[in-house]
Amino acid sequence: MKLRKTIILLISSFFFAFAADEVAFLIPEKWPQPVYNFSENPLNENKIELGRALFYDPILSQNGIISCASCHSPYSSFTHIDHALSHGIHDSIGTRNSPALVNLAWQKSFMWDGAIKNLDMQALAPISHPAEMGSSIKDVVARLDQKEIYRNLFYQAYNDSTITGEKTLKAISQFLLTLVSSNSKYDRMIAGKENFTEQESNGYKLFQQNCSSCHKEPLFTTSEMANNGLAVDTILKDIGAMKITKNPNDSLKFKIPTLRNVEYSYPYMHDGRFKKLSDVLNHYTTGIVHSKTLAPQLGNPIQLTSNEKVDVISFLLTLSDKEFVFNSKFQYPRETFNVRQSIQQ
Amino acid sequence: MRIVFTYFFMLLFIINTNGKNPNGLKVAVVFKYGKTELSNKNEMQSISDTDTMKFETVKMYLSNFVLFKGNEKIYSEKNSYHLFDVSDSSTMSFRLPVIQDLNFDYILFDLGIDSTTNSGGARGGDLDPTKGMYWTWQSGYINFKIDATNSDPNSKFKDFSLHIGGYSFPENSLQHISLGVKDKSQIQIVVDLEKFIRIAEGKNITHVMSPGKKAVDLSVDLASCISTK
Numbered sequence: 001m002k003l004r005k006t007i008i009l010l011i012s013s014f015f016f017a018f019a020a021d022e023v024a025f026l027i028p029e030k031w032p033q034p035v036y037n038f039s040e041n042p043l044n045e046n047k048i049e050l051g052r053a054l055f056y057d058p059i060l061s062q063n064g065i066i067s068c069a070s071c072h073s074p075y076s077s078f079t080h081i082d083h084a085l086s087h088g089i090h091d092s093i094g095t096r097n098s099p100a101l102v103n104l105a106w107q108k109s110f111m112w113d114g115a116i117k118n119l120d121m122q123a124l125a126p127i128s129h130p131a132e133m134g135s136s137i138k139d140v141v142a143r144l145d146q147k148e149i150y151r152n153l154f155y156q157a158y159n160d161s162t163i164t165g166e167k168t169l170k171a172i173s174q175f176l177l178t179l180v181s182s183n184s185k186y187d188r189m190i191a192g193k194e195n196f197t198e199q200e201s202n203g204y205k206l207f208q209q210n211c212s213s214c215h216k217e218p219l220f221t222t223s224e225m226a227n228n229g230l231a232v233d234t235i236l237k238d239i240g241a242m243k244i245t246k247n248p249n250d251s252l253k254f255k256i257p258t259l260r261n262v263e264y265s266y267p268y269m270h271d272g273r274f275k276k277l278s279d280v281l282n283h284y285t286t287g288i289v290h291s292k293t294l295a296p297q298l299g300n301p302i303q304l305t306s307n308e309k310v311d312v313i314s315f316l317l318t319l320s321d322k323e324f325v326f327n328s329k330f331q332y333p334r335e336t337f338n339v340r341q342s343i344q345q
Numbered sequence: 346m347r348i349v350f351t352y353f354f355m356l357l358f359i360i361n362t363n364g365k366n367p368n369g370l371k372v373a374v375v376f377k378y379g380k381t382e383l384s385n386k387n388e389m390q391s392i393s394d395t396d397t398m399k400f401e402t403v404k405m406y407l408s409n410f411v412l413f414k415g416n417e418k419i420y421s422e423k424n425s426y427h428l429f430d431v432s433d434s435s436t437m438s439f440r441l442p443v444i445q446d447l448n449f450d451y452i453l454f455d456l457g458i459d460s461t462t463n464s465g466g467a468r469g470g471d472l473d474p475t476k477g478m479y480w481t482w483q484s485g486y487i488n489f490k491i492d493a494t495n496s497d498p499n500s501k502f503k504d505f506s507l508h509i510g511g512y513s514f515p516e517n518s519l520q521h522i523s524l525g526v527k528d529k530s531q532i533q534i535v536v537d538l539e540k541f542i543r544i545a546e547g548k549n550i551t552h553v554m555s556p557g558k559k560a561v562d563l564s565v566d567l568a569s570c571i572s573t574k
Contacts, residue, residue, distance in 0.1 A: 040466050115483035120467035124474055128481035138475040165475035169467040244483050246516075246557065 021045045025105065028182040029191070031218055034105035036119055036177060041170045043177065046157040049336060051175030053153060054168065056332050059143050061133035063089045068126070068172075071098040074330050077261035078102065078179060084272030092131035095236055097272035100265045102181045102258050102324070108223045112254045112270040115244045120173045137165045144168065153336070181260050181324040182218075189318070190218070196318065202308075203315030210284075210302045211312075214256045214295065220319065225253040226295045229288035233271055240270070251293050263320040277316060281309045369440030370447065371531040372410065374429040375574070376403050378538045383431045397497035398542075403431040404478060404490045405536065406458050406471075410441065412449040419449045426458065428471035428478060436471075452526055456568055457488030457519040463512035485512050485556065488519065489567055491538070502551045505542060509564050511556025518556065518564035524573045533574035541570040 023043040058067040071086040072078040078101035086094045110116040126132040144150040155161040188194035241250035268274040376383040412420040487510040494504045511518045544566045
């Protein structure tokens with residue numbers, strides 16, 4: 001009897017220990033189900049921390065200088081603040097503005113042209129691009145394998161110190177999936193915990209009338225591709241999704257970005273052409289360029305007075321989530337790097 | 346008692362193996378150019394001292410292997426994805442875990458990777474992105490990759506880079522292939538690279554680096570260059 005109890009206790013402890021690292025993905029109340037298939041990559045504390053280390057480590061780049069965080073800073077909602085176009089190794093300038101990394105579990109595609117269909121594979125693009133990190137996943141794996149800190153981190157995450165492309169990419173996904181922003185003033189208003197000012201309320205109504213068909217609540221994007229009437233930049237000549245699909249119906253269509261934390265993520269649009277939110281609203285009221293693929297909602301210009309534009313911006317500022325941008329769990333993993341480096345010394 | 350245990354474990358072994366061939370049925374791929382079988386002996390695969398073609402990269406995905414007898418499916422391999430890379434001889438064959446002397450007529454497989462896997466998450470093994478067969482600027486696997494040069498000064502085409510992929514209609518370059526098998530002791534799938542390159546030359550196609558009509562057309566042509574020995 002005593003032996004049987006001991007055996008049951010030992011087996012239970014094993015399963016408990018195994019399950020202790022598992023992390024549940026919490027869906028905010030009334031939000032839709034995420035698109036990402038968690039069954040193929042269930043969240044795990046050690047894998048998240050590995051992914052976080054990889055996100056902040058310039059080891060991913062060919063010259064050891066550029067990390068994911070170089071273009072996706074946590075304080076600007078994981079985008080490259082004040083840069084119209086991102087820059088990478090050897091000061092190379094890219095062709096697009098870095099998108100904010102927010103609520104990625106709900107996105108159907110990635111990159112401004114929707115070229116990547118699964119979050120796991122998105123990191124391959126910047127890793128391999130000659131103007132971003134200038135490397136390859138094969139070389140990244142080889143570099144990681146040279147570092148004891150990573151062999152240890154991979155062992156902790158996967159019970160196996162063998163480093164593969166699959167494990168590397170899935171770990172980065174795990175960290176990215178935790179970047180959930182759902183505690184802005186808007187969210188608290190929806191939950192009945194806070195009230196909008198009169199200006200913010202008016203701005204919200206105007207937003208719902210004019211903007212929400214593309215920037216749909218609660219994610220403030222439909223994640224679809226749309227032509228929002230931007231003139232083609234004569235130097236970049238970016239044709240958007242058509243570059244990937246080669247379908248003329250996709251000409252000048254870009255992925256609708258989230259407006260969450262838009263206060264922090266300037267400049268705006270796929271090429272960062274607008275520095276201020278007022279510039280964005282002016283585009284929608286007086287700057288639309290008509291073409292065959294223009295979003296039907298923009299067929300007629302949006303009508304907003306100057307005061308109404310201010311109200312809309314007031315509302316947009318309620319989408320700022322300070323808890324998200326200052327969350328220490330999303331920032332540079334000092335503990336991981338400092339402790340591990342101390343051990344190595 | 347010892348004899349009883351011995352017979353018991355022998356019986357367990359027989360039931361467990363169920364007559365399976367512990368080595369399985371070998372499936373090998375051979376890339377041929379003319380009479381020469383490419384191998385990993387040289388970094389640049391010279392066909393011969395006299396031939397001017399040199400191959401730097403030859404890689405191909407085959408997947409979803411199924412064995413048929415008439416209309417009856419005899420065996421279907423699970424998680425069936427195989428990358429054949431001339432530069433690594435260990436990748437040029439694999440074994441299907443089937444019984445010895447399995448009775449089948451022909452083999453079905455796909456040249457390339459299915460669309461679900463193409464648009465899915467990161468995978469390991471032969472599908473690991475470190476294999477250099479996943480486009481980095483968009484989703485999707487490269488089903489077949491060949492990089493070669495021709496030093497013949499009289500040749501119109503000096504180099505070939507044919508990276509054939511694409512999974513989304515109408516740019517789906519996956520091809521279903523069905524081949525009769527005579528030698529049931531092992532299956533040799535032969536890819537006639539010379540025939541394929543001549544077809545590409547005839548179409549004035551020497552570079553394909555993205556999905557599209559050219560890739561789809563060449564995938565059909567490539568399928569026509571695949572046979573069993």
